[in-house]
Amino acid sequence: MKKVGxxxxxxxxxxxxxxxxxxxxxxxxxxxxxxxxTDAIQLPVVDRAVYDGPMTLVPDGxxxxxxxxxxWANSSRVASTWVGKEDxxxxxxxxxPEQAATGFTATAAxxxxxxxxxxxxxxxxxxxxxxxxxxxFQPESDRRAVALARAGRNLVxxxxxxxxGRPQPVAWVSGDEGRTAHEITLPTDLPGYWEPxxxxxxxxxxxxxxSAGTAARVWSSGDAGETWTVSDVPVRGxxxxxxxxxxxxxxxxxxxxxxxxPLVVTGEPGDWQLExxxxxxxxxxxxxxxxxxxxxxxxxxxxxxxxxxxxxSCSIVxxxxxxxxxxxxLGCPPDPVSAVARLADGRVLLAxxxxxxxxx
Numbered sequence: 001m002k003k004v005g006x007x008x009x010x011x012x013x014x015x016x017x018x019x020x021x022x023x024x025x026x027x028x029x030x031x032x033x034x035x036x037x038t039d040a041i042q043l044p045v046v047d048r049a050v051y052d053g054p055m056t057l058v059p060d061g062x063x064x065x066x067x068x069x070x071x072w073a074n075s076s077r078v079a080s081t082w083v084g085k086e087d088x089x090x091x092x093x094x095x096x097p098e099q100a101a102t103g104f105t106a107t108a109a110x111x112x113x114x115x116x117x118x119x120x121x122x123x124x125x126x127x128x129x130x131x132x133x134x135x136x137f138q139p140e141s142d143r144r145a146v147a148l149a150r151a152g153r154n155l156v157x158x159x160x161x162x163x164x165g166r167p168q169p170v171a172w173v174s175g176d177e178g179r180t181a182h183e184i185t186l187p188t189d190l191p192g193y194w195e196p197x198x199x200x201x202x203x204x205x206x207x208x209x210x211s212a213g214t215a216a217r218v219w220s221s222g223d224a225g226e227t228w229t230v231s232d233v234p235v236r237g238x239x240x241x242x243x244x245x246x247x248x249x250x251x252x253x254x255x256x257x258x259x260x261x262p263l264v265v266t267g268e269p270g271d272w273q274l275e276x277x278x279x280x281x282x283x284x285x286x287x288x289x290x291x292x293x294x295x296x297x298x299x300x301x302x303x304x305x306x307x308x309x310x311x312x313s314c315s316i317v318x319x320x321x322x323x324x325x326x327x328x329x330l331g332c333p334p335d336p337v338s339a340v341a342r343l344a345d346g347r348v349l350l351a352x353x354x355x356x357x358x359x360x
Contacts, residue, residue, distance in 0.1 A: 031328030
């Protein structure tokens, strides 16, 4: 760790010192106990589907439900759901593209009552166990939701909006499973476009993380999202983006991206420690979960030149054990890892758009 005037500085020197990674194959690889299963996710329309973004995974019984939207050719946007099969070694579409035109649309989602799923996208909505989708609370049209968590008695969603005519971080708090919600403008301590990106909760404690260019902030609540304080995360680096918040080992973990490589910070508001970049190697952390032992599992990508000289993305998984951070190369398939979830039996599932990686 490098401190500059009390600030934790992300240094590019760490990357210079790293040996370049060997050229990875195009197919998915096993790593750190994760076993790759190719073509394990059913494609909606052969190879022509263009996905809106990574799949959102929500635990469902012994497996998960997966949600994203796609389009192809001149078609309209189609929201689709994948369900688990064969001991969660395959994800298959629960509807055909024609049936899915009014499907469940969610940027983030959590398990709801009676086998339902509560999602937050353009609005709160509920997918019942039958597959029926029920619209719930609708934020203002200029709001953009990015993350959702269950905190004690409440659902807490976060995103951005313009409640005062300029971009502001906002939260939506619902005490009735998304049927109604009230909006709270999150406090800021400096001017700038502070964009929340990730949320986690433990009981009534909630932590939201975001960034603006070269600085990061966290918003914390001790009453399930009703009141908030903002504080600095004393880490500086260009192209800084916090993508992940986890509660692990009795403390918070923030993870994400900087120009210097992967970003991992642990601690509590006002007392943060930056992980040495050399322990993580290069790459960009995009998500994470906590395994059955309470240890973090992080996913991400790095870029490299292919044999033909073009740029490609290679998938990475990071785990933490008694010896420190371990890094696994998952290969460079055309569908990089983009989602992660812990299953009810303790297994950890990683997903791209075609490939699953599963660790017992």
